[in-house]
Amino acid sequence: xxxxxxxxxxxxxxxxxxxxxxxxxxxxxxxxxxxxxxxxxxxxxxxxxxxxxxxxxxxxxxxxxxxxxxxxxxxxxxxxxxxxxxxxxxxxxxxxxxxxxxxxxxxxxxxxxxxxxxxxxxxxxxxxxxxxxxxxxxxxxxxxxxxxxxxxxxxxxxxxxxxxxxxxxxxxxxxxxxxxxxxxxxxxxxxxxxxxxxxxxxxxxxxxxxxxxxxxxxxxxxxxxxxxxxxxxxxxxxxxxxxxxxxxxxxxxxxxxxxxxxxxxxxxxxxxxxxxxxxxxxxxxxxxxxxxxxxxxxxxxxxxxxxxxxxxxxxxxxxxxxxxxxxxxxxxxxxxxxxxxxxxxxxxxxxxx
Amino acid sequence: xxxxxxxxxxxxxxxxxxxxxxxxxxxxxxxxxxxxxxxxxxxxxxxxxxxxxxxxxxxxxxxxxxxxxxxxxxxxxxxxxxxxxxxxxxxxxxxxxxxxxxxxxxxxxxxxxxxxxxxxxxxxxxxxxxxxxxxxxxxxxxxxxxxxxxxxxxxxxxxxxxxxxxxxxxxxxxxxxxxxxxxxxxxxxxxxxxxxxxxxxxxxxxxxxxxxxxxxxxxxx
Numbered sequence: 001x002x003x004x005x006x007x008x009x010x011x012x013x014x015x016x017x018x019x020x021x022x023x024x025x026x027x028x029x030x031x032x033x034x035x036x037x038x039x040x041x042x043x044x045x046x047x048x049x050x051x052x053x054x055x056x057x058x059x060x061x062x063x064x065x066x067x068x069x070x071x072x073x074x075x076x077x078x079x080x081x082x083x084x085x086x087x088x089x090x091x092x093x094x095x096x097x098x099x100x101x102x103x104x105x106x107x108x109x110x111x112x113x114x115x116x117x118x119x120x121x122x123x124x125x126x127x128x129x130x131x132x133x134x135x136x137x138x139x140x141x142x143x144x145x146x147x148x149x150x151x152x153x154x155x156x157x158x159x160x161x162x163x164x165x166x167x168x169x170x171x172x173x174x175x176x177x178x179x180x181x182x183x184x185x186x187x188x189x190x191x192x193x194x195x196x197x198x199x200x201x202x203x204x205x206x207x208x209x210x211x212x213x214x215x216x217x218x219x220x221x222x223x224x225x226x227x228x229x230x231x232x233x234x235x236x237x238x239x240x241x242x243x244x245x246x247x248x249x250x251x252x253x254x255x256x257x258x259x260x261x262x263x264x265x266x267x268x269x270x271x272x273x274x275x276x277x278x279x280x281x282x283x284x285x286x287x288x289x290x291x292x293x294x295x296x297x298x299x300x301x302x303x304x305x306x307x308x309x310x311x312x313x314x315x316x317x318x319x320x321x322x323x324x325x326x327x328x329x330x331x332x333x334x335x336x337x338x339x340x341x342x343x344x345x346x347x348x349x350x351x352x353x
Numbered sequence: 354x355x356x357x358x359x360x361x362x363x364x365x366x367x368x369x370x371x372x373x374x375x376x377x378x379x380x381x382x383x384x385x386x387x388x389x390x391x392x393x394x395x396x397x398x399x400x401x402x403x404x405x406x407x408x409x410x411x412x413x414x415x416x417x418x419x420x421x422x423x424x425x426x427x428x429x430x431x432x433x434x435x436x437x438x439x440x441x442x443x444x445x446x447x448x449x450x451x452x453x454x455x456x457x458x459x460x461x462x463x464x465x466x467x468x469x470x471x472x473x474x475x476x477x478x479x480x481x482x483x484x485x486x487x488x489x490x491x492x493x494x495x496x497x498x499x500x501x502x503x504x505x506x507x508x509x510x511x512x513x514x515x516x517x518x519x520x521x522x523x524x525x526x527x528x529x530x531x532x533x534x535x536x537x538x539x540x541x542x543x544x545x546x547x548x549x550x551x552x553x554x555x556x557x558x559x560x561x562x563x564x565x566x567x568x569x570x571x572x573x574x
Contacts, residue, residue, distance in 0.1 A: 113433035
C-alpha cells in the first residue's frame with residue numbers, strides 16, 4: 001500500500017520501526033500516547049521490545065544502556081515527562097551516544113495542560129540537561145515530515161553520536177494526514193566501533209562513560225564535541241522558504257505554527273501584502289546564515305510561536321539587528337488561527353516604516 | 354444496504370457508531386445527524402469518547418446547534434481535564450424524542466462505555482455500525498479489522514448490524530481512493546457475516562453509488 005492515513009504519533013512510531021529501531025522505552029503521557037500504543041502493538045510483531053518503564057527517568061536510563069550497545073533506540077514523552085528525562089539526556093550527551101527522543105509538547109509550565117504548545121523551545125535548543133552540550137532538534141510541520149524526520153533523526157544521531165529530538169506538539173501528534181513511507185531517503189552511516197557489544201577476546205574493551213577524573217580530560221571531550229556541533233551546523237542545517245523571493249515581511253515559524261502561518265501568508269498576498277514564510281526545520285542547529293541573508297531583503301520579521309517568544313531571540317541573534325523582529329504567539333495550549341497571524345501581518349505592513 | 358446515512362439511522366431509535374480509533378467515527382456520526390436534521394427529524398449526537406480527548410463530536414456543537422441538532426457533551430470535553438467522563442444528560446440517548454446518534458470512542462476501550470448500559474441500548478432499540486477505513490495502518494487488513502470488530506462486540510455486549518466503509522486519505526482522498534477501499538470493506542463484511550451497509554465519500558471526491566459526506570474535522574490551518 002502506497003499511502004496510509006495516520007496520526008503524527010503513529011507515523012513517528014512506524015517510521016522508527018522502519019528505520020530499524022527495535023527498542024522503545026517510554027512512559028505514557030497525553031498527547032503522545034498513541035506512539036507508545038503503536039510501539040506496544042507492533043514492536044513484538046517485528047521481534048522488537050516496547051517497554052513501559054516505571055517512570056520517565058527509568059525509561060531514559062534504559063535508553064542510555066541500550067544506546068551503549070550501539071542499538072537504535074527511541075523514547076517519547078510530552079513536556080513534563082521530558083523535564084524528568086533531562087538528567088538522563090545530559091548523561092547520554094556526555095557519553096556521546098545516539099538516540100531519538102520525541103517531545104509531543106503540551107502547555108506548561110508545571111503540569112500545565114494537555115493542549116498543544118511550543119513552549120519547550122528554549123529547553124530543547126538551549127539546555128536539555130546540565131553541562132555544555134546540545135542535542136539535534138528537528139521540527140516537522142506535517143505527518144509526512146514526522147515520518148521522514150524520524151528516519152533522518154536516527155541517521156543524524158548515529159553520524160554525530162548525539163541525541164536527536166523530534167520536536168512536535170499535541171496538534172501534530174493527534175492530527176491525521178496521508179503518509180508515504182517509501183519516500184524516506186537512506187544515508188550512509190559510520191560503523192559503531194565504539195559500542196559495548198563484547199570484545200570476544202579480540203580487541204580492547206570499549207568504555208561508555210560521562211565521568212572524567214581530570215578536568216583537562218573533560219574539557220578535551222567537550223571541546224571535541226563542540227567541533228562536531230560545528231560540522232553539524234555546516235552540513236545539516238535545514239529550512240524551507242515559502243514566497244520569500246520578493247517578500248517585505250517574513251514570518252518565521254516552525255512546526256504546526258508554520259502551517260498556520262503559510263495560510264496567513266497566502267491570504268496576505270491576496271490582500272497585496274508581500275509576505276513570505278521562513279520555516280526552520282532544524283531548530284538546533286538554527287538556520288542563522290540564511291535568516292541573516294534574508295534580513296538584507298525584507299523590512300520586518302514576524303516570529304510566530306505557541307509560546308511567549310522563545311525562538312524570537314534566536315531570530316534576533318541571526319539577523320544581527322538589521323531589521324526589527326516582532327513576536328506573535330498564543331500559549332498555554334491555545335493555537336493561533338491563520339486570521340490572527342494575518343492581522344499581525346496587516347499591522348506590520350500598515351505600521352510606520 | 355442503505356442509500357443514505359439518514360436511511361441507515363432511521364432503522365432504530367439509537368444508532369451507535371463504533372470502530373477503530375481514527376476510522377472517522379465522528380465524521381460519520383455528525384454527518385448522520387446532519388442528514389436526519391435535513392429531513393426534519395429530531396435527533397441528537399452523543400459524544401461518548403472516553404478514550405481520546407482530541408478531535409471529537411463536541412468540536413461541532415455550535416455547527417450542529419445551527420442545524421437544530423443537540424450535542425450531548427461531557428462536561429470537561431476540550432479542557433485540560435483528561436478524564437473519561439460521560440455527558441451529564443447521557444440518559445437523553447434513551448429517553449429523548451426522535452433519534453440518537455452515539456459517537457463512541459475508538460477500539461474496544463472506547464466501547465466499554467456501551468457495555469455499562471447495554472440493557473438500556475437494547476430496550477430502547479439500537480443498531481451498531483462498524484466504521485472501516487482501508488487506509489488506517491492497524492486495521493487496514495480486513496482480518497485485523499474483524500478482530501477489532503469482535504473485540505468491540507465482546508466488550509459492549511452488543512452485536513454489529515453492518516459495516517460503514519469510510520476508506521479515505523484525508524485531504525488527499527479522491528474518488529479512486531474511495532473505490533480502492535470497497536473490495537476490502539466487502540471482504541471485511543464477508544468475514545464478519547454482516548452487510549456492507551454503505552460507502553461514504555467526501556463531497557470533493559464523490560464516487561457515484563456512495564453517500565457524500567462533509568468533512569467536519571476541526572481545521573487548524
